[in-house]
Amino acid sequence: MNRGADGCKSLLARLIGAGLLYALPAMAQDTFPAQPGKDWPIYGGSYNNQRYSSLKDITASNAASLQAKWTYHVEGLQGLESVPVVANGVMYVSGYNRIDALDARTGNIIWRFRRKPATSAFQRGAAVAHNRVYITTNDGHVLALDARTGAQIWESKGGPQVLFAGTPPMVANGKILVTGNRFHGSDGGGFVQAFDEQTGEYRWTWRSIPDNTDPAIKTWGGHVPGGGPIWIGGAYDPDLKLVYYGTGQPNPQWSGKGRPGDNLYSDCIVALDIETGKLKWFFQTTPHDTHDYDATEIVVLADVTFKGKPRKVALQANRNGYYYILDRTNGEFLQATPFVSRVDWGKVDPKTGKGIPDPAHEPTVKGTITCPSTAGATNWPSPTYNPATGLFYVTATEGCGVNTLASSAPDSETSYLESPRDKESWQLYTRAIDAMTGEIKWDFKQIRSNHYGPGLLTSEGGIVFSPEQFGQVSVLDAKSGKSLWHYNTGDLITASPLTYSVNGRQYLAIASGTNIFAFGLPEKVQ
């Protein structure tokens, strides 16, 4: 990356931040800063999904004095899974077809946008860039709204009709990227779809299901490919021009006999060329999956020193219990280490990273106990990475599950069940692992939590913000995991937090149940 391009990009960022650019310059390639700072403009904070804020006002030394600053009740939605986004002091809380725009200092409503029909279906966020807010609708459209008033600028047009999966859109490379599970008129088939940022015109679609021209179709043993849903947001490398997504399970989900083979591109981390949507490389975490071990966990990008060499890596803590490190330029497998104590669905080849499922752990009519459970060693909640501590923090679930097929029919069901054995019941931890070795460094036990939900963030202030399933939020010392402060929000939390600042004041915020909470340091007494 040359210095000239650097200087140009940061000037652009400053102009955009100052709201002085209302039309898009033709050469805008990197819309967001590398690290979230005063703004949190997309779901993962920045393109690399590290959720590592540059804000330093809240530190491990002063976190004990944090206080609640404001609360906003989001009418018409519940069980909020969304990460509100913030730009220029305005917070945008989204659902399908709707945005509530708030003064992020005080929680006061500035404007609301509503499009019919009203729906409370789960939707995980919006994106804000260039004075526009981008939201998704429940009939497969993206809308661009003016960030100041909510006036509609465009509705996306063109391209195959699809249904989105509630993923927040990404703004990158002059495009808006959205994802979903089901391609129109087929047995599922996840996709990533792109529209032009200026006009909303359709650009491209990538499908996780291979067509007849793709040699990957041979990995289905003659069965029609199905599944591979993509219901998680992606990461983006503006230099490599690659977007990274995780794909979900093959269909039929629990019964693999009818689809012998690896079943590509299910349970994969894929890298797509953002200009064309073409697949650049893929890495499959669970071949021939029968446990719903979706690879739809957040992919985190980092530039690190791995085993003495500088590397551009992609990191993923996967449902199947392994923490993967890949070279993100070409998908080369570097390492996989278990990040939970029991993993018995199969093995991972230490050289190639290839997963080898153990047939003894396939679901059966009698019921098979397998670790991790189908709900996973982790799931969609966001992990976070702190380059200063070298730690990767993830909401980890210890415990096993039992998978029972209703019958031997090929599309037979099972469900997300805990193991009935008490020692294998589900317990959640905020778990810090060494990002390069995978060694578990410390745990913060989320007492009483038994179901995935909340995600994490970290910052240059040396803190980890750690919400819990049953409403407690804590600030932990990023090095030691010691709790410095906590607050009980009083409702179920199943969303990831954000941090931002307005007029030099830093806030930590989280959606809990039907409310948004914002926390900050006390104002100095005059």
Add this chain to the structure above:
Amino acid sequence: MKAALTTALVICLAFTGAWAQRRTAPSGPSNPFAGNAEAIGQGEQVYNRNCTACHGPNGGAGEIGPEIVHNLSGSLRGELNDNQILEVIRNGTPRTAMPAWKGKMADDDILKIGAFLHSLRGTAIDNPLPGDVANGQQVFWVKGQCGSCHMLAGRGGLRGPDLTNIAAVRKSNSIIDALTKPNHRIYGDGGVHLSALPPMDTYDAVQINLNDGRTLDGVLLNQDGYSLQLLGSDDQLYLLDREQVKGVVTKAPIMPTDYDKRLLPGEFKDLLAFLTRQGTKPPSLSGGEE
């Protein structure tokens, strides 16, 4: 007897027919034996003779067949409604071991099995289990010693949940599980997407050792990383900070889970008949039904 039954059936059907017009019925006619305690008892017998080999007792999963009645606090994906169950019993399920019973079993028996299964799926008070209720009350207070931990209609202890309204709140098979399954907790809870913040509800028996040297015994009502809420064995509420607590030792559950063994079969059945009638049925929204 047969004539009386037939007449009863005709009257039932006629009555049900009128009701069916007022209700928003699922596809298919309503089961004429629904809610009929005697028919449910007969349905249970037919079920036990023909279905437990695959599906297990009380509709829980067996060696070969899946569970029909589940214990999850959320709904199971693919759960069939009452009429769909009747269809499966009559016509079987292709490509599985489930045979078609139409022709092999009288349709009345099929309907009674349906009514029995429904009784396990609704809350207990809609379809109380058969037995000698008065004897069950005796078993509850005397041989069962249930009042030593449970309140019922204002009498009894505080350590366990109040059973005054238990039948209106819980399903019959969930009540059976509480009496018979060790370490009873809602199996599969981890897999459930909760829609509201629940109390802890597991009534864990604990010994809490405090930093000041005291020890408290009791039932843990709630806890998180920062506080604990305990009902002491002295029936007092203790509100504790995690910082005060040196350690929490989980003890064996206070609730016995072998009532099907420590009671005679008749006593156990009668206890269930008593328990599945404890409560106030919520008023019907459409007035006059049920």
